[in-house]
Amino acid sequence: MKLKTLCLSCVAALALSAAATTASAHDAPADDAGAAKANPFTATEVARFNEPWAMTFLPNGRLLVTEKRGVLKVLTIGGSAQTITGVPAVAYGGQGGFGDVILHPQFATNSLIYISYAERGTTSGTAGATVARAKLNLTSSGGSLSNLQVLWRQPKLSGSNHYGHRLAFGPDHKLWITSSERQKFDPAQDLNSPLGKVIRLNDDGSVPTDNPFYNRGGVAATVWSYGHRNLLGIAFDAQNKLWIHEMGPKGGDELNLIERGSNYGWPLVSQGDHYDGTPIPRHNTRPDLNAPEAWWNPVIAPAGFVIYSGTRFPNWAGSGLIGGLASQALVRVKFNGNTAAEAERYPMGKRIREVEQGPNGDVWLLEDGTNARLLRLTPL
Template sequence: MKYSKCGFLLWLSFLSPMSISACHAQDKTVDEQHQQAAIAPLSQPYQIKKITEFNEPWALAVMPDQRLLITEKAGKLFVFNPQTQQKIVVEGVPQVAYGGQGGLGDVVLHPDFKQNHIIYFSYAEQGKGGYGAVVVRAVLDEQLSNQPRLMNLQPIWRQVPKVSGQGHYAHRLAFDSAGKLWISSGERQKFQPAQDMQSNLGKILRLNDDGSPAIGNPFIAQGPIAAQIWSLGHRNPLGMAFDAQGQLWVAEMGPRGGDELNRIYKAANYGYSIVSNGDHYSGRDIPDHTTRPEFQAPEISWTPVISPSSLMFYQGSKFPKWTNKALISGLSSQAIIIVDTQTVPVQEVQRLAMKQRIRGLVEAEDGSIWGIEDGKHAALFQLTAPKP
């Protein structure tokens, strides 16, 4: 077994976060101690300003005029104006399957949003066979400034098949510089679908903006579902972002231990549930990545876990020590984890103790960072640089 009793408490910290600090002090693996000894830690100063509260916020996106789109898991989409502090509910959001980890999920802007006003959002829906994520494309109509609404809704992608349970949807969204839509799809706590090419569960998908499979996908000759797939063998990939060079990275929750940051390669198999640096929650062993070199290993993994919930790469100048580094929001870790992906090996270089479960992060035009806490009465906050 790769995970000790105290590591198991970290998983339980989903219910009782008080156990986190004790576990971090007592239950560090030998690999983690070596990793920390090799790190040249950063000391980038920052300030936290809490702005307002939302109820179970899940994702946020910055609009061209610097207003924010914010989703709440129970099914509300808001436009929030930081200048006026005004929250406006967007009409026309479909009914979501709210429960467990399911509900309204991610939201992103079309690359040509300024011209076409198109947004994309994900949510959990119920249907034949159980539950699954769906991605919808819609026009954000703001002709009435006090009552924005969604129009021309088009479902463009669904998890296949729908299954029982309401965990591990993942359903993060991102556009690349070529205008391709990327979707992270969790394996829905069913293990085997992550290796099944006739299912898009446990995969990273690459699509055109209308939801069709993109030309150049590696498995396009293996049928309509496989044609969507870029990489496979993923568990619960809740963070997805491109670095400054256009390389895709994914932060993914491991089982009992072994949270991962993965560099995503075309056609690569990341091994779940055949290999993992964690174990099953039952305590049953999963072979480590080192035992099966044919599977792509993570660039860095964490035991004790960080419970990654989102991923971004900072491109601004307000926090110069973070420029081009990955920022991962953490749930059970109650932290923001800064990772240098340009070092060999990839290393964690700073950890911000937030004292709250953090659900999402996004960079604003001025180089500040917006974030949302997790849960009820969760803060929308802003990270800013201290004044000289």
């Protein structure tokens, strides 16, 4: 159990000013006092997309990109983006729509991809996150999805925010899903609800018998950790440790080392407060709950996350790279064993939705919103 927390806004202030945000949202752009410091890379525009959310590279170097309205595109670097048909209907609106896309660990032989999206319920105004897998059939003009199979669903609830649904395959070849709490608060503490949880499944959607609450059955059997808010970044480091960042309320964005069966405290504790100003007890008041390794106050509004393993940026080796929405920045986090702290912040002038490492070690960013740029970062 972790007891120590690190205030990243204090650490970052020694090097450069943290981005200031409004009290009400992760949607407000921040002033960037670090803009005078030159970024150690060149950012080159490669393509543009309409409300992109996620991307992943194929073994042949092409790039899959999801767009929130329910479009999957494949981009040949140096060429045009083409549409993949067969994407299921999505519940678009608010934070809902088409979400993540990742490859099966044996994609080269089975052509399976995994996607997440907000799915409409039968009751008007309800939706829930859904995860499915399908076979990707590429052609010279784009391609299609076939044999789509839904593996996991959130319950259908009112509201259009806090779906989460970031995906990753771990070194154990298990499927990891972030399931946010849909702004419903208390279900994050209920093991019989999938909201506010990190979910762990086999690649076919069945439940691993070594999950911490497997013997309880039902939803609890799928849970790896709980007490989370809005989880929008997931990555494994070189030591196979799982790190996840999540948006806080009014302040208190978190970076957490995920431990088996652990409770991360939401909504009982937080490093931020409710948007109406109502205080929330801090993590240090509940040492029985798992505290973040690092947090941001003011917020950065984290989105997208990769732990860099390439050689193109030697100074970034082993670092976490986080996209900042409100902070309009690429945020680099340095790890030291089981601790973490912000090392640098690179102003980008736009909200950054997604971060990915390219096949040769370049870093790729997707801006947020309409007419958003896909940027390739190369070292100076």
